[in-house]
Amino acid sequence: MRNLWIIAKRELKGYFTTPMAFIFVAIFVAMTGAFTFYIGRFFDRGQASLEPFFSFHPWLYLLLVPAVAMRLWSEERKSGTIEQLLTLPITTADAVLGKFLAAWLFCGIALAATFPIWITVSYLGDPDHGVIGLSYIGSFLMAGAFLSIGTCMSALTRNQIIAFIGAAAVCFIFTMSGLDLVLNFFRAWAPSFLVDVIAASSFLVRFESVTRGVMELRDVVFFLSMMAFWLFATTVAVDAKKAA
């Protein structure tokens, strides 16, 4: 546990030694704002609610989270520092979780930086703060699930571009999996229970219910088990491919 935190701390500091962190946070905040006000027509709706704001999060994450995740392991392998890291007295799981935790906290920082919009909507009207709080938590959990997929893709290749595209593609499938676009593809050949599983693992469907103020325990469990699965897969991938 201690090692995990030491790894996470180093990683997180690493984000802020380059302008990358600030650029990322700035773009995230700018894009959430632009989507909310222009495409989401925040003012025209005349409602004191952040639903238009949150509804764009899955799409933004689809683009931005793989960008955060792509370097996590690819870069370690490309620069050879993976050999330094994994010959320290830590387990592979410590390293995987530590790096993931840092990236997740970083996403949390970006998400927290959107707080002025909460202030704005409170100033303009009387929103349901419970729903907004829940939506923030839901969004953070969803970011973690996206990130765990990206982490795994990053562990599979030393090429960051491939890691990015791979992560975006897999995240897209999970985002859209409740929709016919994806389901029809699987219906053609997959057994029906598998199609049901895929339909049930849609990030979009789960997140939409959260933004309407309904967060059930099973939604939390869903996102957490997504992370557990992909991080376990990451650990296996790191161990198997570290020397390649």
Next chain:
Amino acid sequence: METMVELDNLSKHFGPFVAVDGISLTVGKGEVLGFLGPNGAGKSTTMRMVAGFLSPTSGTAKVCGHDVANEPVKVKSLLGYMAEGSPSYEDMTVRSFLTFIAEVRGLSGHAAKVRIEEVVTKIKLEDVIDRSIDVLSKGYKRRVGLAQAILHDPPVLILDEPTDGLDPNQKHHVRSLIEDMAAEKAIIVSTHILEEVEAVCTRAVIIGNGRLLADGTSEDLLRTLPEHNAVHIVVTPDVAASAVAKLQTAAGVSGVSQITRADGSTEIQCAPEGDAEILDTVGSVLRDNTIAYSQLYKNRGDLDAVFRSITAGGANHA
């Protein structure tokens, strides 16, 4: 001597490729073991298995009695390891990198600070301590790698080509650092600079095609050469024939051969019988027959020749 590192039939396969093929050896406290071998011989792979980075396909590697396959974290805590090229997080400063390593190694707060100070002084990193690692010269980067390896004062040190790419002064510095630590630790150093073996190693092994081809002190290795302890004489061509005739019958000389050198003089090589010391014999034969010579010296042979004779033919010479 206390055994610190023990490899037993250690092997590593990458698919059909056999990188390391049944290496067994032990290293004791106070020993500096040189790992020699051509590029791609399996030196780095062997070291990576001991360091817990790669898992062996078969066989075991033990450090201070702990098997790296069963207790990887324990073994890693007993080891200082510097990987080839000493990769470190380039976006960090030397200080923050060493602080990170210290924390992972279980040192924190004041103790970590004191120890980092100590190591930085020892390795002469004071001038660059607050610089980012990516702007450092190769020599400094290598020293950062060395600093992180000895930070926790480990009983076993594994250094993969610690002097590769350094200038002669830096090489000398790294070697003297190794010598200073040698008494208290077991150290494994890989290199393909053979003078280094004579300079710092108490023992050397030669690895080729993943196999252990030779194991001994540098003197042991030199003894395998036919020209080891041979006596060379340089004479003018007109006296060469009579000199060869006289030397062939001298006691302790097993064979005499001659070559013409680029400057026209003749070099005669007298090979000894077994371990016989023939320098004096050859000298007195020459004096007794008043044969003039311009040079007379004993050839120890060099490790380069041992290395070539053992590794060039691969398994044939094993």
